[in-house]
Every structure is written in C-alpha cells, then in structure tokens.
Amino acid sequence: MKRMVVLSCLLILAGCRQSSRPPSDARLWIVASIFPVQEIVREIAGDGVSVFHLLPHGTNPHTYEPPPSLVRDLQGVDLFTGVHPEFDGWIARFLPPSAKILYLSEQDGFVSHSHHPETEQDTMIGDHGQPVNPHFWLSLRRVRAVVPILTDALNTLDPQSREVYETRSRVFLERLDTLDVRIRSLFTGIPGRRFIQWHPAWDDFAEDYGLEIIGTLEQGHGDEPSVRSFRRLIEKARNASVRVVVVDLKVESRAAEAIVHEIDGDLVRLDAIGSPDIPERSDYFRLMDYNAKTLAAALRRP
Known part of the structure; x- marks a missing residue:
C-alpha cells in the first residue's frame, strides 16, 4: 500500500515537472531498466546517444521506487528498452506518451524450456502466450537475436545515423561470436x-x-x-x-x-x-x- 502511494505521488510529479533534458540536446535519450541491457544498447548506439539505466546495482526491480530526479529524467526519454512487462513494466508509467517501448525478452522469439518443473512459477508469459525466461541478457544466443531489433528501433528513431548503427551492430555481433567461442x-x-x-x-x-x-x-x-x-x-x-x-x-x-x-x-x-x-x-x-x-x-x- 505504501509503495502504491509513493508511486502515485511520483506519477503526479512526472506530470507536473518538466524533463531535465536540455532543449538543446538533440541526441536520442534511451533508458534501460538494468545495467546489462544499457550496455547492450550502448554497444549498438555508441557515444552519439544518451543511454542510462534506472535500477542501481543490487536493487529489486519489483520494489524499487525511483527518486524524483530520475522521474524527471524519464520525461525526456525517446526509447525504453525493458526486459518484460512483469519485470520492469511499471517504468512505462513514468514515460512521456511519445516514448517507444521495447520489452526485449519478448522480442527474441525464444520460448522458455525449463530444466526443472519447479522453475515454472518464475517464467513469464510472452506476447503469444508462451513461457519466457526474462533473463535474456545471460544468453549470448538470445542477445544476438535482439541485436537486429534494437538496430531497427534506432534506425527508425534516428535515420540520419543509420550507417553508424548498422556498422556498430555488425561489430557487436562479431564480438559476441568471439566471446561465445571463448566461453x-x-x-x-x-x-x-x-x-x-x-x-x-x-x-x-x-x-x-x-x-x-x-x-x-x-x-x-x-x-x-x-x-x-x-x-x-x-x-x-x-x-x-x-x-x-x-x-x-x-x-x-x-x-x-x-x-x-x-x-x-x-x-x-x-x-x-x-x-x-x-x-x-x-x-x-x-x-x-x-x-x-x-x-x-x-x-x-x-
């Protein structure tokens, strides 16, 4: 109950305060819920895009309450790269109506095949009613699958930088292949x-x-x-x-x-x-x- 009151107050704050994004900042602003997703996006987007993550290290995404300063930052976001609506979907409530939202564990096309029946309670359901393990970033195979999806999203939002995103995407995939062989x-x-x-x-x-x-x-x-x-x-x-x-x-x-x-x-x-x-x-x-x-x-x- 207390968390709901806090979130309601933050939502009111988000509606009343302006974004902390300077009007002169023409870069794309992208937010990820967690650090590894931020890093995946950064590998493709490069330094010409502002990418930040919301949840501090060691934070439970189900109970985290963002400070007002971070809520203001979210008002300037162009793209939210989340994990799954049940994992970090609450962040969408703080975004401006114009923001594009991608839940990446739903985009890679992989169905969860649990190694053990007792884990079924923790799988989440994707767009097509199939079980999805939200921890997609811990699989290089699944990360490879979301790279073209992220690249397309960046190209759509910033078509003038298409060549940059396409080049960085290819390099990222090559580095993933090298890491896969090493692991x-x-x-x-x-x-x-x-x-x-x-x-x-x-x-x-x-x-x-x-x-x-x-x-x-x-x-x-x-x-x-x-x-x-x-x-x-x-x-x-x-x-x-x-x-x-x-x-x-x-x-x-x-x-x-x-x-x-x-x-x-x-x-x-x-x-x-x-x-x-x-x-x-x-x-x-x-x-x-x-x-x-x-x-x-x-x-x-x-």
Missing part, C-alpha cells in the same frame, strides 16, 4: 557439468553450453523450497555427484547454505547484473566473461 572453450573437457542454482537466471546460459541444472531452490521471488523438495534435491545432488550451488552475488540464502553443507559442496557467487563501478564486470563482455570463468573454475574443482 565454449572454458567448459570443454569438464566431466561434471551439473549444478544447482538459487534462482532460475541461468537456464539459457546452461542450455547454450551443454550444462545441466539439476534443480532450482527459489520457485519465485522470495519463495524457499519445501522440506520435501529440499530433501529430494539433496538426494538428487548426491546421486549425481553435484557439488556446485550457484547464487547471486549479494544473496543470503539459508536454503543455499544448508544444501551446500548437506552435499559438502561449494557456494559459487555469479553476478547477473554487473556494475560500471566494478572494473572486472564494468561492461557486458567483462560481465559474461567473469561469470563463465567463475562457473567453469568451480565445475572443474574435484
């Missing part, structure tokens, strides 16, 4: 390619590189497994000699810690978001490289 090599020859994850963020990454997720601890946001499913997962992990449990960088999960203890395993922290303030994860390529190296090293440990 694939990291997992080559690993006998134990199975792990448990805390949250269903890594389903598509695992599928891309022939890894197997034998279970997911969190069925939805904040949901912990039942005692029965927890015991079943422990037994499954022991039978498959699984010792790696993947959690998010800042997550404190008693369930994850308990299962690590039960299987004498390793708690491995991956970063799904990254940050411009952390050098080794300060852009999209560094972020994905960091996660791949961290997970591969954990899976290789005897």
Whole structure:
C-alpha cells in the first residue's frame, strides 16, 4: 500500500515537472531498466546517444521506487528498452506518451524450456502466450537475436545515423561470436557439468553450453523450497555427484547454505547484473566473461 502511494505521488510529479533534458540536446535519450541491457544498447548506439539505466546495482526491480530526479529524467526519454512487462513494466508509467517501448525478452522469439518443473512459477508469459525466461541478457544466443531489433528501433528513431548503427551492430555481433567461442572453450573437457542454482537466471546460459541444472531452490521471488523438495534435491545432488550451488552475488540464502553443507559442496557467487563501478564486470563482455570463468573454475574443482 505504501509503495502504491509513493508511486502515485511520483506519477503526479512526472506530470507536473518538466524533463531535465536540455532543449538543446538533440541526441536520442534511451533508458534501460538494468545495467546489462544499457550496455547492450550502448554497444549498438555508441557515444552519439544518451543511454542510462534506472535500477542501481543490487536493487529489486519489483520494489524499487525511483527518486524524483530520475522521474524527471524519464520525461525526456525517446526509447525504453525493458526486459518484460512483469519485470520492469511499471517504468512505462513514468514515460512521456511519445516514448517507444521495447520489452526485449519478448522480442527474441525464444520460448522458455525449463530444466526443472519447479522453475515454472518464475517464467513469464510472452506476447503469444508462451513461457519466457526474462533473463535474456545471460544468453549470448538470445542477445544476438535482439541485436537486429534494437538496430531497427534506432534506425527508425534516428535515420540520419543509420550507417553508424548498422556498422556498430555488425561489430557487436562479431564480438559476441568471439566471446561465445571463448566461453565454449572454458567448459570443454569438464566431466561434471551439473549444478544447482538459487534462482532460475541461468537456464539459457546452461542450455547454450551443454550444462545441466539439476534443480532450482527459489520457485519465485522470495519463495524457499519445501522440506520435501529440499530433501529430494539433496538426494538428487548426491546421486549425481553435484557439488556446485550457484547464487547471486549479494544473496543470503539459508536454503543455499544448508544444501551446500548437506552435499559438502561449494557456494559459487555469479553476478547477473554487473556494475560500471566494478572494473572486472564494468561492461557486458567483462560481465559474461567473469561469470563463465567463475562457473567453469568451480565445475572443474574435484
């Protein structure tokens, strides 16, 4: 209730205040909800476009309340590159009527194929009624699929810079191919390619590189497994000699810690978001490289 009141006040503020965008700024203004999506857009758009992200590192997109200064910034936006209406759709309420909106996890054409039935609660439904895993940016394959869509959107909004966007798009795709080869090599020859994850963020990454997720601890946001499913997962992990449990960088999960203890395993922290303030994860390529190296090293440990 309190959040609804705050959001209502911010919406009123958005309607009453002018944008902080200077009238002389003729660049495209693009907002993404999270840092990795900002970086994907920036790779294609380049420095001639203003691209920023809304959610600070470690923020829950379901509970975040933007400050008034950021609400004013949103009034000058030309394009919002979101993840999914259920993930960050609330941002659209702060945008001007002229802003174009793209939810990228709905645009890539990939249907979620869950590795484990307990993750079904966290999948989201796309435009055509099919389940969609919103974490598209953690799959190079899915990012490749949205590159032409983003490029077309930029070309439509700024046709004079079409050549720039087309060139940068080609370069970005080439760099994705190079990164894909490098990540694939990291997992080559690993006998134990199975792990448990805390949250269903890594389903598509695992599928891309022939890894197997034998279970997911969190069925939805904040949901912990039942005692029965927890015991079943422990037994499954022991039978498959699984010792790696993947959690998010800042997550404190008693369930994850308990299962690590039960299987004498390793708690491995991956970063799904990254940050411009952390050098080794300060852009999209560094972020994905960091996660791949961290997970591969954990899976290789005897």
